[in-house]
Amino acid sequence: MAITLAVAITATGLLLLGALAWLGLPSTTGQKPTVAEFLDTLKIVLAVVGGIGGVVALVVAYRKQRITEEENHRARETARREDIKLYVDRFDKASGKLGDASAAVRLAAVHALAALADDWEGGRQMCIDVLCAYLRMPPDPEPDREIDPGAHTAWQAMGEVRTTIWRLIAVHLRADAPIPWHGADLDFTGVTINSDIDFTYTVFSGQVSFDHARFADGMVSFLGARFVGGHVSFEHAAFSGAMVWFGSVFAGGHVSFGHANFCGSEVWFRGAIFADGRVSFDDTAFSGGEVSFDHVAFAGGQVSFRNANFSGAKVSFTEVADWSHPPEGLPPDIQT
CATH class of the missing domain: 1.10.287 (Helix Hairpins)
Structure with a gap:
């Protein structure tokens, strides 16, 4: 100048x-x-x-x-630096309280982390990772109610913390969530599910792992859920006691049940729509319980049952709604 x-x-x-x-x-x-x-x-x-x-x-x-x-x-x-500093401070305080001896304090920490994930887009995945890590930690064994009722009550309260995490994650995965967590990575590897979980009308579009998960009890609902992208894996999962509903829409991405074991649960794909993407039941063992593909629509995409073992479970394909894109590897004697 x-x-x-x-x-x-x-x-x-x-x-x-x-x-x-x-x-x-x-x-x-x-x-x-x-x-x-x-x-x-x-x-x-x-x-x-x-x-x-x-x-x-x-x-x-x-x-x-x-x-x-x-x-x-x-x-x-x-x-921005001041905001990040405040977010990090909130994260440290909330995550630190997840190990508190009080279930009430842990519940407050869970809600604080979920609220921080909503406010802090740049740190959202980090908050979600902490919540998922809590679910992956094995719960304490259930104390005997008769011998120590106080310990049993405390154990139930800690179980409420896990239930709350599942509920908050599911709410943020709903299609109409005000602040959705669609596309986030969700690592549930090795979790044990023994309570009700409602994933109804959720959207799965990121990297989601239920690998080696154990569906042991309760009712888990994926009714109306949409698998539209990313990779959702149930590989090596054990469906051993829970009632699981997959009346879902598979419309993209890759969903894998490879090497899963349906060994004692009631698992319902009844009314599911396979429209696009790839769904794999390769090397899956149907060894017990009941698995229903009744009224399913194989209308698109690629569905594979290669090397699946139908040895003990009751598996039905009654009144399939659409066979226009039949699955690969399904034994001829099981198709109706």
Whole structure:
């Protein structure tokens, strides 16, 4: 800006000096310039000076704008760092209380982490990871109610913490969730499920692992859930006692039940729609319990039962709604 101002002042001075010098010279006719010629020259000089002044004004305005933008950027960065500092402080306090001896304190920590995940998009996955890690930790064995009723009550209270985590995750996976966690990674590897979980009308579009999970008790509902992307894995999961409903829509991504063992649960795919993506039951063992594919629509995508073992469970494909894209590897004697 200083250079521009110096050039502008120098150019203005030279123009004025040149105009004054020219006015002192004779014209082409040998006469001194007339008043009209003087005024025309003065107009030209003033126009040029005005143009230079305009350029200077533009430079000054541009520089002010740059300074303002830099100051605003610094202010935003400062505010962002302060926000992150506050978020990290909230995270440390909440996660630290998950190990408290009181179930009430743990419940407060769970709600605090879920609220932080809603507020802090950049740290959302970190909060979800902590909640999932809590579910992966093995619960304490159930005390005998008759021998120690107080310990049994405390154990039930701790179970409520797990139930609350499942509920909060499911609520945020609903299609109409105000602040959805769709697309987040959910690691439930090795969890033991022995209570009711409601994943009704949820959306699974990220990386979700139920690998080696044990569905031991309770009712787990995926009714109306939509698997639309990512990879959802139930590989090596054991369906050993819970009632599980997969009346879902498989419309994209990859859902794998590879090497899972249906060994004692009632698992219902009744009314499910296989529309797109890939669903694999490869190397799955149907060794006990009841598995229903009644009224299922195999309307698209790729469904595979390669090397599946139908040795003990009651598996039914009654009144299949749509066979237009039949599964691969399904034994001929089981198709109806």
